[in-house]
Amino acid sequence: MVKVMMLVSMAAETWSLVPGNVTEVTEEVATSWINAGLAKSYEQQEVKVVEIKPEKNDSAIEINLEKNEIDILEGLNHVGGGWYLLPNGEKVQGKEEALAELAKLGEE
Numbered sequence: 001m002v003k004v005m006m007l008v009s010m011a012a013e014t015w016s017l018v019p020g021n022v023t024e025v026t027e028e029v030a031t032s033w034i035n036a037g038l039a040k041s042y043e044q045q046e047v048k049v050v051e052i053k054p055e056k057n058d059s060a061i062e063i064n065l066e067k068n069e070i071d072i073l074e075g076l077n078h079v080g081g082g083w084y085l086l087p088n089g090e091k092v093q094g095k096e097e098a099l100a101e102l103a104k105l106g107e108e
Helices: 027-035 095-107
Strands: 003-008 021-026 039-043 059-064 070-075 077-080 082-083 091-093
Touching: 003 027, 003 070, 027 039, 091 095
Parallel strands: 059 077
Antiparallel strands: 003 021, 003 039, 059 070, 077 082, 082 091
């Protein structure tokens, strides 16, 4: 038996498959579906799970999966929609603006 991921919808009387479904079929059926462009070979990907616990509640965490980077922005609390809460309670929109304001607060 071989696992394939469906690229199109397909249905019979007792089952149905939609794009993205992974199903196990015989090697002959898998080859036929792949050659017809109905499915592609499926290899299970290893998923990395990372648990992040900031030391303080006033830190924003940014994760960039494409670059495999994690940034912890100390002193900023990301409250959603691009808004950040500074330690003095002021809300600022935009990461760069928030970092600049945070730097100003540190100079005072």
